[in-house]
Amino acid sequence: MRAALEKEARWKTALSWLVVVVLTPITVWAGTAFGSGSYYVTSILVIIYAMVPFFVSFESRRPQARELVIIAVMCALAVVARVAFIWVPHFKPIAAIVMIAGVALGSRPGFLVGAISLLVSDFVFGQGPWTPWQMLAYGIAGFVAGFLAERGVIPRSDLSNRAKTLLSLAGAAFVVVVVGPILDTCSLFTMISAITPESALAIYASGLPVNAVQATATAITLFILANPLLGKLERVHVKYGLAR
Template sequence: MQDGNAIKSRKRSMLATFLILIVIPLTIACGILLLNDRKYYLISLLIIFYSMLPFGMVFEKRRPQARELIVIAVLCAIAVAGRAAFFWIPQFKPVVAIVIIAGVTFGAESGFLVGAMSGFVSNFFFGQGPWTPWQMFCFGIIGFIAGLIFHKNRLPKKRLILCLFGGLSTFFIYGGIINFGALLMWSSHPTREALIATYLSGVPFDLGHAVATVIFLAILANPMIEKLERIKKKYGLVESR
């Protein structure tokens, strides 16, 4: 039985990795190159569809219970509400912190799903555009990585370690990807000089975003993880990888 579960887990992991690291970036690239960045709603919905496939495999041959989906929905709602609540402070948003907490508690696939959904839904308040798929991928990949390295105690869920991961991932992963995406969105002929200028101009924003993530993780990580772990045990919620 354990061998069968291990095989299913490996298959789900391989599918998730393939979709997140290959299929989704290719989909975003096709949206830029083939659709001229005009079909961002379609690309966004495809990203959500891709992220739901490995998450759905967690439930194997049974239907998910409502309480198992409600927790994911609530985490998305908290991320969206938090982003809207701090709209008046540029880059000072709790979304990455909530996405990391989701990945740490429920696994990599859930972390990516919460990140992608939060980016898509919150942009109905902040404005949809060709940047939406990039933001969805950035939020999602951080949640995915958080699940890989923290879930099931692969690394200790200590406040300092979580804050360090959150700050570095926000600055280098989110900032690194979104700045590259911004260059492709606004320049039809990107150059190395333009890329360097884009990264340099983005440093203050990325740094502010990273500091915000550290602050929110320092405040929210321990109490939220503790409560989510308690809910997970009490109701026997199914976990992803």
């Protein structure tokens, strides 16, 4: 029985990585190649991809409505975190909220929260060819945070000051190294007609200040809100016996 459960867990993990690492990036790139207007279809496909591994995890058990409610609440909180700072250029705490969702809920819900919250918040900031790229970037942020938490690398509650500091620095570094460059790649494909090493370097270099501001917002938010939010979500999981 235990071997069967471990085999099922490995299969679900492999499916999740297939969605995040293969299908979603290919679809986002293809949507950019098809040009204007295709981003609506691409965004819907990304959401479908995000939902597949999540609902596969329900295969052997009866899903509880409260599990979906928690995911919806985290999506709403992530959207509010971005919209509330609309008046501050580039200073958006949304990545931190998505990472906290991944740590608390797991890798698959983390990717789903990241993808959905960017799609929804772009109804305020504006939909465009960048939307699927944002969904991919922040979905990966939630997925990686959840993946590390599932393996005990990131504590799911009661973080010490040292753990909070490390999480904040790691979150900021992830924004600079992964999230930001993915968004810069979108700019490279949509703004440059002929991609050369020089034009690529110019795009990525110009994106560094923006990524640094976003990383600062991520670090501050993680340090301040990680313990309160993770503590509340952990209590909900324990109280209602929710699976992860």
